[in-house]
Amino acid sequence: MSGIEIRNLWKEYGEQIVLENVSLTIAPRAFVALVGPSGCGKTTFLRMILGQESATRGEILLDGKLLPKEPGPDRGVVYQRYSVFPHMTVLGNVMAGPEMRSARILGRRFGAARRAIADEARAMLAEVGLAGSEDKYPAQLSGGMQQRLALAQALMMKPRVLLLDEPFGALDPGIRADIHALMRRLWNEIEMTVIMVTHDLREAFTLSTRIIAFERRRDRPEEQARYGATIAQDILIWPPRVAGRRTMYEIDLHSLRDDPTTMGQFAGTTRPTGDGHAQTYSALG
Amino acid sequence: MSGIEIRNLWKEYGEQIVLENVSLTIAPRAFVALVGPSGCGKTTFLRMILGQESATRGEILLDGKLLPKEPGPDRGVVYQRYSVFPHMTVLGNVMAGPEMRSARILGRRFGAARRAIADEARAMLAEVGLAGSEDKYPAQLSGGMQQRLALAQALMMKPRVLLLDEPFGALDPGIRADIHALMRRLWNEIEMTVIMVTHDLREAFTLSTRIIAFERRRDRPEEQARYGATIAQDILIWPPRVAGRRTMYEIDLHSLRDDPTTMGQFAGTTRPTGDGHAQTYSALG
Amino acid sequence: QTKTDFKVAWSIYVGWMPWGYAADHGIVQKWADRYGITIEVTQFNDYVESINQYTVGAYDAVTLTNMDGLSIPAEGGVDTTAVIVGDFSAGNDAVILKDSDNLADIAGRNVNLVEFSVSHYLLARALESVGLSERDLKVVNTADPDMVGAFQTPDVTAMVTWNPMVSEILTLPGANNVFDSSDIPGEIIDLMVANTAVLADNPDFGKALAGIWYETAALLTADTAEGAAARAAMGAASGTDQAGYEAQLTATRLFDQPADAVAFVTSPALETTMDHVRTFLFDKGLLGAGGSSPDAVGIEFPGGTVMGDAGNVAFRFTDTYMKLAADGAL
Amino acid sequence: MRLVNVRPDRTVRLMLGLLPFVLLVMAYVIGSAARLAENPNDKLLPALSTLAQTINTLAFVPDARTGNYILWTDTLASLTRLAWGLGISTASALVIGLVTGILPVARAALAPVVTFVSMVPPLALLPILFIVLGLGEVSKIALIVIGVTPIMARDLALAAAALPREQIVKAETLSASSWLIAYRVVLPQILPRLIDSLRLQLGPAFLFLIAAEAISADAGLGYRIFLVRRYLAMDVIFPYVAWITLLSVLIDIGLSTLRRRLFPWSEMAR
Amino acid sequence: MRLVNVRPDRTVRLMLGLLPFVLLVMAYVIGSAARLAENPNDKLLPALSTLAQTINTLAFVPDARTGNYILWTDTLASLTRLAWGLGISTASALVIGLVTGILPVARAALAPVVTFVSMVPPLALLPILFIVLGLGEVSKIALIVIGVTPIMARDLALAAAALPREQIVKAETLSASSWLIAYRVVLPQILPRLIDSLRLQLGPAFLFLIAAEAISADAGLGYRIFLVRRYLAMDVIFPYVAWITLLSVLIDIGLSTLRRRLFPWSEMAR
Numbered sequence A, B: 001m002s003g004i005e006i007r008n009l010w011k012e013y014g015e016q017i018v019l020e021n022v023s024l025t026i027a028p029r030a031f032v033a034l035v036g037p038s039g040c041g042k043t044t045f046l047r048m049i050l051g052q053e054s055a056t057r058g059e060i061l062l063d064g065k066l067l068p069k070e071p072g073p074d075r076g077v078v079y080q081r082y083s084v085f086p087h088m089t090v091l092g093n094v095m096a097g098p099e100m101r102s103a104r105i106l107g108r109r110f111g112a113a114r115r116a117i118a119d120e121a122r123a124m125l126a127e128v129g130l131a132g133s134e135d136k137y138p139a140q141l142s143g144g145m146q147q148r149l150a151l152a153q154a155l156m157m158k159p160r161v162l163l164l165d166e167p168f169g170a171l172d173p174g175i176r177a178d179i180h181a182l183m184r185r186l187w188n189e190i191e192m193t194v195i196m197v198t199h200d201l202r203e204a205f206t207l208s209t210r211i212i213a214f215e216r217r218r219d220r221p222e223e224q225a226r227y228g229a230t231i232a233q234d235i236l237i238w239p240p241r242v243a244g245r246r247t248m249y250e251i252d253l254h255s256l257r258d259d260p261t262t263m264g265q266f267a268g269t270t271r272p273t274g275d276g277h278a279q280t281y282s283a284l285g
Numbered sequence C: 001q002t003k004t005d006f007k008v009a010w011s012i013y014v015g016w017m018p019w020g021y022a023a024d025h026g027i028v029q030k031w032a033d034r035y036g037i038t039i040e041v042t043q044f045n046d047y048v049e050s051i052n053q054y055t056v057g058a059y060d061a062v063t064l065t066n067m068d069g070l071s072i073p074a075e076g077g078v079d080t081t082a083v084i085v086g087d088f089s090a091g092n093d094a095v096i097l098k099d100s101d102n103l104a105d106i107a108g109r110n111v112n113l114v115e116f117s118v119s120h121y122l123l124a125r126a127l128e129s130v131g132l133s134e135r136d137l138k139v140v141n142t143a144d145p146d147m148v149g150a151f152q153t154p155d156v157t158a159m160v161t162w163n164p165m166v167s168e169i170l171t172l173p174g175a176n177n178v179f180d181s182s183d184i185p186g187e188i189i190d191l192m193v194a195n196t197a198v199l200a201d202n203p204d205f206g207k208a209l210a211g212i213w214y215e216t217a218a219l220l221t222a223d224t225a226e227g228a229a230a231r232a233a234m235g236a237a238s239g240t241d242q243a244g245y246e247a248q249l250t251a252t253r254l255f256d257q258p259a260d261a262v263a264f265v266t267s268p269a270l271e272t273t274m275d276h277v278r279t280f281l282f283d284k285g286l287l288g289a290g291g292s293s294p295d296a297v298g299i300e301f302p303g304g305t306v307m308g309d310a311g312n313v314a315f316r317f318t319d320t321y322m323k324l325a326a327d328g329a330l
Numbered sequence D, E: 001m002r003l004v005n006v007r008p009d010r011t012v013r014l015m016l017g018l019l020p021f022v023l024l025v026m027a028y029v030i031g032s033a034a035r036l037a038e039n040p041n042d043k044l045l046p047a048l049s050t051l052a053q054t055i056n057t058l059a060f061v062p063d064a065r066t067g068n069y070i071l072w073t074d075t076l077a078s079l080t081r082l083a084w085g086l087g088i089s090t091a092s093a094l095v096i097g098l099v100t101g102i103l104p105v106a107r108a109a110l111a112p113v114v115t116f117v118s119m120v121p122p123l124a125l126l127p128i129l130f131i132v133l134g135l136g137e138v139s140k141i142a143l144i145v146i147g148v149t150p151i152m153a154r155d156l157a158l159a160a161a162a163l164p165r166e167q168i169v170k171a172e173t174l175s176a177s178s179w180l181i182a183y184r185v186v187l188p189q190i191l192p193r194l195i196d197s198l199r200l201q202l203g204p205a206f207l208f209l210i211a212a213e214a215i216s217a218d219a220g221l222g223y224r225i226f227l228v229r230r231y232l233a234m235d236v237i238f239p240y241v242a243w244i245t246l247l248s249v250l251i252d253i254g255l256s257t258l259r260r261r262l263f264p265w266s267e268m269a270r
C-alpha cells in the first residue's frame, strides 16, 4: 500500500538543526511535491526516507513498519546529480536493476532472460525520449538526458516509493511536458507513492496531489543554526487528483505544450487543508 | 554603444555542424534571451561571442570592429557552472576583477584603494543577497548562491556585453524574483548589452527585449551531424522594453513574488518581428 | 646430518671467477656426480650479500676473505671452515694517492674506502708501516663499484680499493699506488669456506669442492688455447676481457697446486696474520661484541692449535681437503 | 594576445618538443669531445661512434661465452621479472584497494597497516627478503611487489572511496548486494585508475628491479649496469639507461592506449 | 544489513587497526625465538631485548670514536639532505609545472623532455652525478632532485591543466594578464596539490637518499644501514628501518595538516 508516516522527525548536523519536529502522514499512492527555499533541508528529508541518512530523533514508518536503516529496492530515487553509472551504457544503466535483482552472483543475465529485460529497458527508454541513445555512455548525454535516464533506471524497479530531487530542472519545456505526461501515466499505472522536490511551483501544481512547503520560521543569521525548518504549508490540490483515474487535467496540459503564450496557466486552484499547518499563501516563495 | 553584429556564423566540431549560417544584429543595450532545445548550440554561441571559441566561418563584430580573438574585460560571463574561483573567499572573488585591473603585478591593492574596492564589492554582494557570506568559500555556498556570486563578480567589471548561460536555474522562486529585479535595475543603469540563455520562457519574457530561439530544422538521427542549428524564431517583446526607462513591467513583478497563484501570468504579449526568421509559435517548445 | 644437495655462493672477484667458470662448463657437475651429490652454484654481484646469505644458513659454502669470514659468520655463531685457500692478494688491493707517491702524505686527507672491508684493514696496516694511525685522517665509506668514478672527482685524493677497480684507477692521470697487498703478502686471503657441521657430516662435499677448484685452477693457469679461452670467458663474466683479467691475475698469488696451499695454511705466518686481523676487527668493534678482548671467538689452525677462546671455536683452517687433492686421493 | 592563448601549430609544437633533446645531445657531444681531447682514454663520456659500436656489439653480436645476444637476454630477463612483479602487485592492490575502499570494516583493519607499509623503504628490506625468499627470481619479484603494492592499494582505495556515495545508494535501490556493488559498480569504475596507477608505478618498479638485480642475478638490465660499473664502462651504461627509459615510455604509452580502448567512458567523464 | 553499511564504532575501529601490527610483532617474536633457540648468536632476527639494548646504545650512548649520539647524528644528516633535496625539487617542480600547465608554448617545448626524464632510472645515473658533482652533499641532494622533480612537475602540470578552462576565461574577462592568471588564479589552486605531490614523493625521496648515502657518506640513516649490513647487524637495521618509516609517517601527517590549515577551501571542494 506504501503509505508513509513520519513522526516527530529531527535532523541535526553537529550543532546545526536542519529539520525540526516534522510530522506528516502521506497517503498511499499520493504524489507529494516538496517545495521550499534553497538549503532548508528538502534533500536531507528525501535522504532520510531513502535510508541513506539516519534521523537524529523521530521515526519513519512505511506501511506501519519501521523503515529499514539502509536503502533497498522498495524505494527508488532520482538525485539532483550523480544519478547514473558512468561506466555503463544507457541501456546497461536501465537494465542494471532487473539484472542485479535476478542474478545475485554475476549481476548479469544471458540469453532469453537478458533479451526480455533489454526489451523492457528499450521500451522504457523510448518513453523518456532516449530511443536511439542506447549505446551511448552517460557522459555523452546532456544534463537533461542524464536525468531522464536516471528516471528510467529508477522506474524499471517499479518501486513502492519514488523519491525525486529536482528531477526536471535541466529539461527544456518541450521535453519537460513529455516527461510530465509520462510521470502522470506511470503514477497511474504503477502502485507507487511519489515524493518530488521542485523549485517550480507550476510543476508542483501540474503533477501533484499535495504540496508541502518546508521553511525555517526563524531565519536571522544568529538563529539559523538553532532552529530547523519545518512544514510551513500543506496544500491539497483541488479538485483532487486520484491515481489510476483520468481527470480533466490532461486536457489542459496538452494545450500547454503547443502555445508558449499560455505557459502561465496552471490547472486547478488550491485549497488549504486546514490542519493547522497551512498558513497564509503569501509565505510561499 | 556595444552593438553586436554576427555575419554568417558557422561552427563545426570535427564532422558535426553545430551552428549553421547564423546572422544576427543585436542593438546596443538590448537584453536578448536565447532559448532552444538542449544541445542545440546556445552555449557554443555564447562562447564564440566571448572569444573562448573561434568560429569555423563567419565573423562577429562588436561596435563595428572585429571581435578580439580572446576574452577580455569588455565582455563578462556567468557560466552554467565552474563560474567562481574556489580558492578565494566570496569577497575575494568579487574584488578580484577590480584588483587585477588596477594592480597589474601583484593583482592586489592595499590600504585605501583596497578598502574602496571592498566597499563596492560588499555593496554588490548585498544586492545579490549574499551579505553575511563575505568570508565563506564558494564550496560553502549552495549552487544558487554560487551563481549569484558569479553574477556579482561579473557585474563588478561593468562589462559592455554580459553573457549569461542559464544563470538562474538553481534559484528558488523568491530569490529568483529578487535577482530578476536586480538584473533589470543594473541593465537600466549600466551601459550594457545582455545575452542570456535560459530554458525558462517565463524568465525570458520577464526580462528580455527580444527572444531568439535556436533550433535544428532537420533533426532525424542521420541528419543531426550534417545540419546545424540556426535561428528559428526571433521575437521582439511588445510593448517594447527600453533600457534606462521604467515601464509597467515592474509592477507586475512585485505581485508575482507574493502570491503563488498568480505565477502563471507574465507581462506583455509577443509579436513576431516579421523578418522572415519567425515562424509559427508552435515550434517554440 | 648427511644430505646430498648443497648450495654454494660466489661473488665476482678475480680469484673466484673459476667457480663460475666451473659451474658453466660442467666441472661442478662432473665432481658432484662423482660423489653422488648435487651442487648448486649461485653468482652474487654483491659480495656482502653472499656472506650474509651464508651466515643465515641459506648456503652451505661461500667465497670470502679471511677477515670477513671471521667478522661475519664466525662472529655470528656460524662455525665455519676454510675448505680451500684459493689465493692471496699480492697487489690486488692497493692504497692509491692522487698527486703524491709518498704514503705518509695520506695524513690529513679524506680516504675513500669500503669501511670494515679488507681495504680498511690494508689501510690500517699501511698506516702502521709509516707510524700513522686512523686518527690522522678521515675515512669516508664509498661503495666499491663507484670507486673508479669517485676517483675522478676533485675532492677525492686518497683511496683504498681492490681489483678490478685498482687497475682502472691506476690508468687515470695522477694516480699513484703507494701501498698494496704485496707489501703484506699472505694477509688478505681468498677462501672457499663451508659450514663446519655440514662439512663434518658430509666430507664428500669438501672433496668435491677441492676437485672442482684444482681442475679449474689448472685450466686457468694453463698456457694453452683452452687456458686462454677459459681466461677470456672469466674476463667476460667479470665485465672485462682476457687481457684485463690476466692483468688482475698477475696481482694474485693463485694456489693452483694443492701442495702450495697446504704449505701456506700450515705455516706459522698464518697465525700471525689472523692475530693482526682479529686485533683490527676488535679495534673496530666488529669482534667479540661488548667483550674486552679479541679472544672471544676461537680460531683453529691445522693441527688443532686454537687462538682465542677454545670453548667458542667458530673459524677453522684445515688442510684436509687440499691434502687429499695434493695426494691425488680425491 | 596573451601568452596563455598562444597556441603553436603542429609543426612548431613538434620542433619545440624536439629542441631540448637536440640540445641534450649537443651538450653531450661537446662535453665528450672536450674530455676526449684531454684524455683519449676517457671513459666517462664516450664518443658517439664508440657508443654506436658498443650498442652493435651488445645487440647484434652473440656473446662469446654463452652465444646469447646480451642486450636481448638482459631485456627478456628484466621484463619477465617486471611483468610478474607488476602483475602480482596489480592484482593484490586491486583486491586490497577495492575491499578497503568500500567496506568500512576492512578499511578499519587494513588502512593503517597499508599506510605504514607503504612508508617502509623497500631497499632497506632487501637483505631480509633475500634471506627469507632465497636469491632466485622470487625475491626480485617480491621486492617489486612490496615496493609497489601498498602505494597502488592506497591509490585504489582512495579512488573507490571517492565514488559518490549517491552511486552506492543508487545501486542499493536497484537491489544490489554488497558483492554486486563491489563487482558491478565499484570495480569497473576503478579499473581505469588501476591502469593509471600502474603507469605511475612503472618508474619505481624499474628502480626496485635494478636494485634487486644489482645484488644477485646473472642476466638483466640492472645486473649488466652494475657489473660494468666497476670499470666505468659508460659506453654500456648510457645505452642501457636510454633503453630502459625507452622501454618505460613505450609501456607507458601502451598502457594509456589500452586504457582508452578498454574504458572509453572514462575519457569522456573528464 | 549489507556489509557496505556496517560501520564499526571508534573502539572497534581502533582495535581492528592495531590488530595487524600486533600480529606482525608476534610473528617476529616467534620467528626470532625459534632462530635463537637454534643458534644463540643468530644475527638475522635478534630478540626484542637485544633490539631495545641496541636502540638505547644508538640513541643515548655517545659513540666511543666520535663522541656523537649515532642515531641523532645520522637522522640530522639525512633529514638535512632530504630537506634540501625536496625543497629544491618542490620549487623547481612548481615553476616547471605551472609554466607547462598554462602556457601552450612552454608545454610544447618542455612536456616531452620532462616525460622522458621522469622515466630515466636515476640510480643508473649515479656514477655520472658523482663525477660531475663530487662525492659531497651536492650529489646526494642532486639525486633526490633528479629523481623527484620530473614526477612532481608532471603532476603539477596536469593539475594546472585540469583547471576548468572556464576559470581561465573568467579571469580574462576580469582583465587578468597571463602573469596574473598564473599568479592569482592557477598558482594558489595548485599549491594544495603541490603538498600532496610532495607527500607522495616522500617515499621515493627517502629511497634515493638511502641509495646515495649507501654509495658515499660518513653519516646518515642510509649510510648506517649499508655499513652495518657488512656484519649483518639486523639489530641496527630493523630499528633504523622502523625509524625511517616513522619519520615518513610523521612528515606525511605534518604535511597533510599543513595543507588543511593553509588551504581550507581545498578540503571543502571535495
Ligand SMILES: Nc1ncnc2c1ncn2[C@@H]1O[C@H](COP(=O)(O)OP(=O)(O)OP(=O)(O)O)[C@@H](O)[C@H]1O
Pocket: A013, A018, A037, A038, A039, A040, A041, A042, A043, A044, A045, B142, B143
Ligand atoms: N553532510 C552534511 N553535513 C553538514 N551539513 C549538511 C550536510 N548536508 C546538508 N547539510 C546542511 O543541511 C541543510 C539542508 O541541506 P539540503 O541539501 O537538504 O537542502 P535543500 O533543501 O535540498 O537545498 P537545495 O534546494 O539547494 O537543494 C543545509 O544548510 C546544508 O548546509
Ligand SMILES: Nc1ncnc2c1ncn2[C@@H]1O[C@H](COP(=O)(O)OP(=O)(O)OP(=O)(O)O)[C@@H](O)[C@H]1O
Pocket: A142, A143, A144, B013, B018, B037, B038, B039, B040, B041, B042, B043, B044, B045
Ligand atoms: N568541445 C566540443 N567538442 C565536440 N562537440 C561539442 C563540444 N562542445 C559542444 N559540442 C557539441 O555541440 C553541441 C552544442 O553544445 P552546447 O553546449 O552549445 O549546447 P547547449 O545548447 O548549450 O545545450 P544545453 O541547453 O544542454 O546547455 C552539442 O551537440 C555538443 O555535443
Ligand SMILES: [Mg+2]
Pocket: A042, A043, A044, A080, A165
Ligand atoms: Mg537539495
Ligand SMILES: [Mg+2]
Pocket: B042, B043, B044, B080, B165
Ligand atoms: Mg549550454
